[in-house]
Amino acid sequence: MENYFTSQRDNIFRNVAVLIYVFDVESRELDRDLHYYQSCLEAMLHNSPDSKVFCLIHKIDLVHENQRDV
Incomplete structure (x- = not known):
């Protein structure tokens, strides 16, 4: 994966x-x-500054509700 952030980053x-x-x-x-x-x-800021970014948390249901806001 590190290769994506070096040689292939711009592409x-x-x-x-x-x-x-x-x-x-x-x-x-x-x-x-x-x-x-x-x-x-x-990389997004440099190459696609107008893009939208969504961050998802997979398996959040495994985290107790009291700890989700931490």
Whole structure:
């Protein structure tokens, strides 16, 4: 995946209308996930500044309701 944020970054993120990024609440690599998300946002800002970004949380139903706002 790191290749996408180096050599292919401009090709992949150019003229994008919508980015839908999905986090998995069961992921054990939050730092890596946040790094990739940040890289996507930076690429979108540079190559498609008028695009819309939607961030989804997969498996949010596994998180107790009291902890969802944290």
